Amino acid sequence: MSTALIIVDIQNDYFPNGNMELSNPEKAAANAAKILEWFRQNNKDHIFHVQHVASDPALGFFVPGTEGVKINESVQPLEHESIIIKQFPNSFLNTELEQKLKEKEITKLVVVGMMTHMCIDATVRAAVDLGYETTLIEDACATKELSYQDKIVPAEQVHYAFISALNGMYCNVVSTADFLQLNN
DSSP states (O other), rough: OOOOEEEEOGGGSSSSSTOOOOHHHHHHHHHHHHHHHHHHHHHHHEEEEEEEEOOSSSOOOOOSSSTSSBBOOGGGTTTSEEEEEESSSSSTSSSSHHHHHHHHOOOEEEEEEEEEIIHHHHHHHHHHHTOOOEEEEOOOOOEOOOTTTTTTEEEEHHHHHHHHHHHHTEEEOOHHHHHHHHHH
């Protein structure tokens, strides 16, 4: 099988009491865990956990050595699963992700993770630019409310705006249930 799972930034700082709490991260992580379990049962060698580690502590989250930078227990990597450390929203930029995918002759990606409007968007677009056929599991992703000047955009609208923009041109967007049903 030439399909890999990319789990992007499901880290403690995005959960309640973290330094960058998202909207409904537990639901997204639970769905990501279902996708992870499917890959563990069907495609053991093609799982990549991407972990953002802040290069500058002034960022305020994902600070090295903190509880917040750790991958959340819901998708905790197993010993043989790859962990890719990144410092930019794009999981491919200045990381070994593309090299590891090429080594395993991966041509298709399934992406889950956080934040929809930032690292998921950047990673999916980069994956497609690099030639990977990409599927995004939309309900295994989470984001947060955004604002610009006096305009506030609720997290759900942010999420679906980015998902809608990616769907079709950049990737195939499906739900956790649809992915599992299609791949049984």
